[in-house]
Amino acid sequence: MAKLIILRGLPASGKSTWARRWADDPSNTWPHCVVSLDAIRLMVAGSAANRDRMWSRHAKSFEAMVVAMGRHMVADALDAGWDVVADAQHANPRYARELALLARRHGAIWETKDFDVPLDELLRRNAARGDADRVPEEYIRESWKRFHAVMFRPLEPGDPDGNLLDRMRADPYVRVVPVRGETDVFACNFTSEAFREHRWTARTINARGLFLDGDGRVVQRGFEKFFAVDETPETSFERVVAHARDHAGALPVRVERKENGFLGLVGAGGDPGTFRFWSKSGQTDYSALIERLFPEDPAVRGELWRMLREWDVTAAFEVIDCESDRHIVGYDGSGLRLLHLIRNAETFSIDYGHEGAFTQAGGFVRPETVTIARTPDEVAQAIVDAKASPREGVVLYFADGWMVKVKSDRYKLVKAMRPLLQRMLLRGRPCNKTGDVADLARRIVDYARDHDIDLTYERQAFGERDVDMTKVGELVDLVR
Structure with a gap:
């Protein structure tokens, strides 16, 4: 040692x-x-x-x-x-x-x-x-x-159950910063170096979207870092299927649709009826986007606040905002998708037992359950189907608590074009890259120009233009 x-x-x-x-x-x-x-x-x-x-x-x-x-x-x-x-x-x-x-x-x-x-x-x-x-x-x-x-x-x-804030600060691959608008709350996340260099430890994985007070108590939290199939050696296709086959209690696996927005974390504020609308970094410019889609009725809000406080959980939402934050997958309108209730504790865990009541109280929509995989072969088929999907992908929730996501090939292709399209459409610079992704980006821009299609949009909440990746996704099949 x-x-x-x-x-x-x-x-x-x-x-x-x-x-x-x-x-x-x-x-x-x-x-x-x-x-x-x-x-x-x-x-x-x-x-x-x-x-x-x-x-x-x-x-x-x-x-x-x-x-x-x-x-x-x-x-x-x-x-x-x-x-x-x-x-x-x-x-x-x-x-x-x-x-x-x-x-x-x-x-x-x-x-x-x-x-x-x-x-x-x-x-x-x-x-x-x-x-x-x-x-x-x-x-x-x-x-x-x-x-x-x-x-x-x-x-x-300190022992392993001591001040969690001190332990987070002691790790060089964890970033700890004060949360804007709070007097004694700190946001934790893995550093960019940890991401680039794959410094994945129990601490850096757990740090993602973790909010602590000065005494190290968990105030609010999101999902811990989890990985996509074939993103790491531990989540290779073969190992994921083997996990379903070799680990007692891993089956069944719930395969849930992965929505395409940004993560919003809603917790009970200190005063009755108040909420913390946070992104993974805490109070940010995206907080207003979360709050405007949250129920407005005072009675509903009061009941939701009571549930969050009494159960000591954070409500994790996928935030779909068609006006200010468009992504690759198109939606008919803006809204919140309740992903899960996450317990405010150091060890990540989902409070499945209360999700139904919270969903009903807020009138929320939950992501579609695509299938329940009951055998290793069904897990393998679910991964294959997700990779071929026109949507973003799925999340696999194993019965033993392990989580793995799957990104579709089409989604990854369109996402890879975004920085190239931003260079061409927002900064007016040529695409000097080579390869299949760059060639496809150039063809999409040429097609849009020939057919008088504007591939940008005004982000209403931010007063800036960005590439409309939803339109880009719609054109991919036309020009390939």
Whole structure:
């Protein structure tokens, strides 16, 4: 098992000297490395002089970048199974505690290595350093005064059921930001790096659309991240069918139509009759689109608020807005599709038992159940049928709680054209890409021009134009 060694000590206490000896020790044959914040500062700045200028002029942003890079490097090394020394002061116990939590999140053990040196000796050693390594004497004195009494206390990183907000913040692949309009609520989500680099762990998967208060309690939540068939090795077609065949309790599988809009999350606000209309990031410009489609009748709203509060759930909707947010699949009109009631808890789970009552109380529509697959062969056929569908696809809900989605081939093709069409139709630039997708996009634009078809529309709520992907989808079969 990989180990993280967290060094703690003020400047000139001997941390880096110890780290170099540890790295050079020939008896240490396990893969190992040192992540030094001092080294990262110098690497980023390019020179000691520029490092000092960056620190004096941009201290907060510069240090935040350095710390983030260090966290990523530690996490990557632990994921690779390497032992790591985190070489930094960690004078504030918070930073050492967050590293300990990071180690636990990445399946590693951790320990601290303390360098408790008297203040007079620290000042003597610092004075003997070269100009590039010497820090201001006042900095050491102030750090000693502020942190020495607490920095060497034993860490208590918390058990797995501790403060969830702290654990989310400790993970470098989770982004935690305050929710607009709230005083003590934070939105969690995986970072763009986690998405690009496939850093899928229990923490990054769970972070998607998770809202916490300052004490780490779940205020509201959406779906955890789940994947499409053939998107990851674990969700390959063969493995999905094998899951239905080999896992007791996996069958039957409910195959539900995947609607084509954006996700709206509705929860009970703190005051009676008030709601939080949030997208995956919290209060955004899309919140008004959700609210305008929600029931207006005060009595209905009061009953829906009571249900959400009493059952402690979030109502997850697919929001279909034909006026301001058109997608590929066309609809006769705007509206909400109730996807599920999701329990406000750290572990993702759906409250199936109350969905019927909530749907009826709000007069909501739920997505179509396409079929119930009762055998592995029926699961396989449902995937094949979904890929050939003209709709977006389906979601497979296994009886054991596992969820997998299927995107149709046609949907993926049309979606792949969107950035090319935005370049041509909104920015007036030529499509200089090659390949089948680019060729199809050019043919659609030529066809629309020849037949006087406007492929853009005004997004009413945002006052901007965008590509009308619904029209694009309708033209695909004409020009292919």
